[in-house]
Amino acid sequence: MNQNTRTMCMTLVLTASIASPVFAQVMVGGAAMYANKDIIDNAVNSKEHTTLVAAVKAASLVDTLKGPGPFTVFAPVNAAFAALPAGTVDTLLKPENKPVLTKVLTFHVVPGRLNAAALSKMVTDHNGSAMLKTVEGEALTVTMVAGVLTVTDSKGDMAHVTTPDVFQSNGVIHVVDRVLLPK
Numbered sequence: 001m002n003q004n005t006r007t008m009c010m011t012l013v014l015t016a017s018i019a020s021p022v023f024a025q026v027m028v029g030g031a032a033m034y035a036n037k038d039i040i041d042n043a044v045n046s047k048e049h050t051t052l053v054a055a056v057k058a059a060s061l062v063d064t065l066k067g068p069g070p071f072t073v074f075a076p077v078n079a080a081f082a083a084l085p086a087g088t089v090d091t092l093l094k095p096e097n098k099p100v101l102t103k104v105l106t107f108h109v110v111p112g113r114l115n116a117a118a119l120s121k122m123v124t125d126h127n128g129s130a131m132l133k134t135v136e137g138e139a140l141t142v143t144m145v146a147g148v149l150t151v152t153d154s155k156g157d158m159a160h161v162t163t164p165d166v167f168q169s170n171g172v173i174h175v176v177d178r179v180l181l182p183k
Helices: 003-019 039-043 048-057 062-066 078-083 088-092 094-104 114-125
Strands: 027-030 031-033 071-074 109-111 128-131 139-145 148-150 158-168 170-176
Touching: 003 088, 003 128, 027 158, 031 158, 039 048, 039 062, 039 071, 039 158, 048 071, 048 078, 048 088, 048 094, 071 158, 078 088, 088 094, 109 128, 114 128, 114 148, 128 158, 148 170
Parallel strands: 071 170
Antiparallel strands: 027 031, 071 109, 128 139, 139 148, 148 158, 158 170
């Protein structure tokens, strides 16, 4: 390889690396999450969120969560749904319970793109806890417990953010270990 060819190859490699920056890939439920895909396109690939995806479909919220947003979603894993009282998920997924299911799901969604740093700053700025108004209309309380972001519903049930900052084209997902329930 002559000097001109070597220089041209090095220029192409450098140009490609500048044009296509490498980002750390977040894995959720065994699947890569891509910042250029929307919330639904990423969630359907997570083996940890099959119940959540089924619920979003049953509540007819797919188009909303594919929309421009931005949204901050506290996304419960399958184990969180399984921890609900026996029969709860099956009951919620029935067509006649769509309004209740929609209320539960939209209680996990906050307008805007709030990453972990923004949530942490809000907690610090508000003396240890911050209130977030959900799309459902009620508030969630965000705190830090032993360095972990936690989200508490109006009944005092607390979910821990197990995987923060799963960036999407239309928002951000924070994976949580509990289903939060509105009043």
